[in-house]
Amino acid sequence: xxxxxxxxxxxxxxxxxxxxxxxxxxxxxxxxxxxxxxxxxxxxxxxxxxxxxxxxxxxxxxxxxxxxxxxxxxxxxxxxxxxxxxxxxxxxxxxxxxxxxxxxxxxxxxxxxxxxxxxxxxxxxxxxxxxxxxxxxxxxxxxxxxxxxxxxxxxxxxxxxxxxxxxxxxxxxxxxxxxxxxxxxxxxxxxxxxxxxxxxxxxxxxxxxxxxxxxxxxxxxxxxxxxxxxxxxxxxxxxxxxxxxxxxxxxxxxxxxxxxxxxxxxxxxxxxxxxxxxxxxxxxxxxxxxxxxxxxxxxxxxxxxxxxxxxxxxxxxxxxxxxxxxxxxxxxxxxxxxxxxxxxxxxxxxxxxxxxxxxxxxxxxxxxxxxxxxxxxxxxxxxxxxxxxxxxxxxxxxxxxxxx
Numbered sequence: 001x002x003x004x005x006x007x008x009x010x011x012x013x014x015x016x017x018x019x020x021x022x023x024x025x026x027x028x029x030x031x032x033x034x035x036x037x038x039x040x041x042x043x044x045x046x047x048x049x050x051x052x053x054x055x056x057x058x059x060x061x062x063x064x065x066x067x068x069x070x071x072x073x074x075x076x077x078x079x080x081x082x083x084x085x086x087x088x089x090x091x092x093x094x095x096x097x098x099x100x101x102x103x104x105x106x107x108x109x110x111x112x113x114x115x116x117x118x119x120x121x122x123x124x125x126x127x128x129x130x131x132x133x134x135x136x137x138x139x140x141x142x143x144x145x146x147x148x149x150x151x152x153x154x155x156x157x158x159x160x161x162x163x164x165x166x167x168x169x170x171x172x173x174x175x176x177x178x179x180x181x182x183x184x185x186x187x188x189x190x191x192x193x194x195x196x197x198x199x200x201x202x203x204x205x206x207x208x209x210x211x212x213x214x215x216x217x218x219x220x221x222x223x224x225x226x227x228x229x230x231x232x233x234x235x236x237x238x239x240x241x242x243x244x245x246x247x248x249x250x251x252x253x254x255x256x257x258x259x260x261x262x263x264x265x266x267x268x269x270x271x272x273x274x275x276x277x278x279x280x281x282x283x284x285x286x287x288x289x290x291x292x293x294x295x296x297x298x299x300x301x302x303x304x305x306x307x308x309x310x311x312x313x314x315x316x317x318x319x320x321x322x323x324x325x326x327x328x329x330x331x332x333x334x335x336x337x338x339x340x341x342x343x344x345x346x347x348x349x350x351x352x353x354x355x356x357x358x359x360x361x362x363x364x365x366x367x368x369x370x371x372x373x374x375x376x377x378x379x380x381x382x383x384x385x386x387x388x389x390x391x392x393x394x395x396x397x398x399x400x401x402x403x404x
Contacts, residue, residue, distance in 0.1 A: 003312065006256040006294070006337040007182035008067035017061060017186050019193075022203040022222045028054040030387065031217050031224045033205050034232035035059075036066035037185045037373055038365045041107070041380035042230050043192035043199070049384055053197040054224050055189070056217065058204035058233075062185035065234045065369060068254055068341035070284055070296050071184075072125065072274060073104040073177040074372035075151040079349055082144045087348065088402055090148065095394030096350060097150045100371060103378025108177050110377065116187030119289065120179045124273035126155065126164065126171040135169030138278060142172045151175065165269030166326065178274065178286065181373055208239045208362075215361040230383060232365040234344050242358060246403070247344040247366060251308075253298040253315040256337040257323075259291040260330070267329040275326075282370075283322060293330070295319045302342065312340050343369045347403060353379045354386055354399035363387065364400075 002009055030046050032039050035057025043055045076097040077084070085093035111120050129138045135157070145152045155171040193199050207218040208229060217224045236243040260268070271287040283297035298315035316338040324331040345368050346352055352366040363386060365379040382398060385391050396402075 001316075001335055002337050003309075003339055004337065005067040005182070005254070005339045007071070007180050008063055009337060011182065017190065019061065019199040019201040022056060022200040022219050022224070024222045026054055026198070026222065026224045027226075028052045028198070028224060029227045030054075030230060031056065031215070031226040031228075032230045032232055033217070033237065034234075035061040035189065035199070035201065036064055036232065036234065037062070037069070037181055037188070037376040038367050038379050039230070039232035040185045040188040040192065041376040042232055042365065042383060043197045044110070044188050044195070045377075045380035045384045046387070047192045047195035047197040049388070051387070053192070054226070055192070055197055055199045056203045056205055056219065056224070057199075057201045060201050061189050061199070062182045065341050065343065066185045067182045068339055069181040069369050069373065070254075070286060070294065071179050071181040072286070072372045073108060073179065073374040074125065075101050075104065075174040075176055077350060078370040078372070080141055081148065081150060082141050084350065085144065085148075088397070092397040092402065094148050094150070095397035097145075097148065099378050099382070099394060099398065100375060101151065103376075103381065104177065104372065104374025106381070107374050107377035111179070111184060111187070114187065114191045116184060116191065118180045118184035118187060120177060120184075123176055123178045125174045125176045126160070126273045126275045127174075127278050128160070128166065128168045128171040128275055129278045131169050134278070138170060138172060145172075163270055164273065164275065165267065166275070173273070176274070176372075179373065184373065205237060208237065210359070210361045228361050228363060228387060230363045230365065232379070234342060236344075240359070243356070243364075246347050246352065246400070248347065249302045250299050250343050250345055251302055251311070251340045252296065252343050252369065253312065253319060253340050254294065254296045254338070255316055255319045255335045256288070257293045257295075257333050258336050260293065260333065264329045264333070265291065268327050283319075285323065285326065292336070293323065293333070295323050297322070299343075308340060312338060315340070341369065345370075350402070351375055351379065351398055352400055353382050354395065356400050357404070
């Protein structure tokens with residue numbers, strides 16, 4: 001079993017793009033910290049608008065949290081619409097849902113327009129619950145989404161049994177898309193570079209200092225002077241310690257199995273929709289085009305580095321066991337890839353995208369993995385509007401003002 005993200009490992013080293021380390025002093029209008037999907041989307045959006053961009057990635061493009069993501073373009077935010085409306089108001093809940101839906105649709109169009117080969121394909125997502133009480137609550141959630149103009153159709157337990165070979169109390173079905181997040185990321189970065197963006201790998205930012213006129217980013221090999229810095233990393237940098245109270249680090253685990261034998265494929269339904277379990281389990285099952293199964297879950301607080309390998313082994317076993325409970329014919333199937341990803345969840349579970357009052361000349365894009373790949377483009381477009389002074393109604397729902 002390989003302890004590497006499936007999306008990253010299946011691309012041979014010789015076919016992975018390579019960009020130089022930052023050396024010397026560079027001047028630009030916008031510096032982007034982070035070469036995952038969100039940083040890549042920002043680079044393309046800004047470069048396409050004619051804004052001079054330098055992107056700095058600490059390791060390799062797309063090799064961090066992006067390579068370990070589920071690759072789903074969701075039709076809204078992950079979690080309860082009803083809870084978000086109660087916590088932040090119906091207007092904010094609608095703005096978040098619509099912004100993410102539009103971002104996913106636009107991102108899919110951008111990938112097609114740039115001929116980025118990342119296995120982009122339409123699919124469905126079933127948000128499933130077990131038990132009559134949970135089904136009633138989820139049905140109310142579906143009603144709240146419908147009243148607010150958000151997506152989601154109700155699926156009965158009989159329909160789930162017939163179409164997904166799944167015993168459950170009910171589900172919400174949404175139309176989404178799926179892709180390979182690593183190949184999408186490197187394709188987006190290549191498109192940004194073709195439009196003039198300068199890209200540097202293995203160039204971790206050691207310090208960010210903002211003055212009244214400029215912001216300076218320092219790496220071990222050089223420096224970048226910019227008008228604005230976009231922080232699109234999964235974790236806050238050392239210079240941004242004040243933001244740590246807004247972000248809660250967790251480990252989330254993923255498994256990709258060996259291909260399903262033909263006899264098993266006949267017993268697990270149509271395999272036409274990804275399946276997520278609503279509630280505490282936070283488990284996602286995605287059927288792969290090569291007859292493998294992707295399973296994601298087991299979220300827990302960060303563990304010390306020396307214990308991560310042991311935790312990965314334990315959580316891999318747990319995910320495979322949970323998969324066999326969902327689909328008993330799968331019992332005995334072996335995992336071929338297993339990995340963990342550090343996900344910085346925000347204090348209210350929603351994205352933080354925009355400026356922060358305590359950090360002049362900074363724009364932020366903290367995009368938890370659970371909300372899907374489409375959030376990258378939502379964040380990029382929102383930050384471009386912010387930079388150009390063209391923010392629109394609803395953008396504030398994504399920002400820090402939501403909790404400050």
